[in-house]
Amino acid sequence: xxxxxxxxxRDICQRGTSLTIQCQVDSQVTMMFWYRQQPGxxxxxxxTANQGSEATYESxxxxxxxxxxxxxxxxxxxxxxxMSPEDSSIxxxxxxxxxxxxxxxxxxxxxxxx
Amino acid sequence: xxxVTQIPAALSVPEGENLVLNCSFTDSAIYNLQWFRQDPGKGxxxxxxIQSSQREQTSGRLNASLDKSSGRxxxxxxxxxxxxxxxxxxxVRGSGDxxxxxxxxxxxxxxxxP
Numbered sequence: 001x002x003x004x005x006x007x008x009x010r011d012i013c014q015r016g017t018s019l020t021i022q023c024q025v026d027s028q029v030t031m032m033f034w035y036r037q038q039p040g041x042x043x044x045x046x047x048t049a050n051q052g053s054e055a056t057y058e059s060x061x062x063x064x065x066x067x068x069x070x071x072x073x074x075x076x077x078x079x080x081x082x083m084s085p086e087d088s089s090i091x092x093x094x095x096x097x098x099x100x101x102x103x104x105x106x107x108x109x110x111x112x113x114x
Numbered sequence: 115x116x117x118v119t120q121i122p123a124a125l126s127v128p129e130g131e132n133l134v135l136n137c138s139f140t141d142s143a144i145y146n147l148q149w150f151r152q153d154p155g156k157g158x159x160x161x162x163x164i165q166s167s168q169r170e171q172t173s174g175r176l177n178a179s180l181d182k183s184s185g186r187x188x189x190x191x192x193x194x195x196x197x198x199x200x201x202x203x204x205x206v207r208g209s210g211d212x213x214x215x216x217x218x219x220x221x222x223x224x225x226x227x228p
Contacts, residue, residue, distance in 0.1 A: 001160075006157070041220070042220045042221055043205075044218075045216070096214060099146070100163075102146065102148045102163040103148060103160065104160065105150075105157045105159075108157035
């Protein structure tokens with residue numbers, strides 16, 4: 001199955017600043033997904049990123065707050081903009097490996113906003 | 115709208131016990147169901163994937179079953195070990211227009227005591 005390298009693994013950021021999270025996949029994939037996991041909660045899908053088109057955002061998430069880039073079939077970034085303490089979460093990227101292998105996730109980025 | 119529930123929310127068992135984690139979903143029209151393990155502050159590791167046409171999957175000490183008609187899946191862990199301590203998440207993939215999306219349960223936090 002695909003291997004996803006996600007970085008940074010963790011960061012502590014000041015409120016009002018932005019952080020860009022990167023995910024690199026070792027094979028070409030059509031769709032990449034970005035999830036948020038707030039403390040003590042399960043995963044919530046932020047957006048789906050396709051190469052060559054705008055990302056599709058889920059209800060409650062907007063491009064101005066979470067801009068996403070997908071320059072090629074192996075790489076994507078998620079930026080958390082103008083951060084507040086409420087943005088403190090684990091952010092994860094994921095790819096669909098197909099019917100037989102399901103989804104694979106990156107190792108996550110643990111973000112703390114102070 | 116698909117909803118996924120996991121019971122219990124937390125479980126503490128002595129080493130060596132066999133245990134069962136439960137997952138239920140409200141819409142039986144699923145494509146597949148995937149069980150994940152998450153260590154604290156980390157990403158997700160895929161454990162087992164069950165297609166909608168399958169009844170169970172096994173990997174080592176893990177066995178996952180699926181009863182699509184009743185909207186239930188169980189993860190059976192045999193001879194539990196302290197290294198099994200983690201949060202276990204189930205996720206379903208729908209079969210409709212949003213079939214690429216995973217809907218997650220809230221997880222079962224497992225502690226295996228030495």
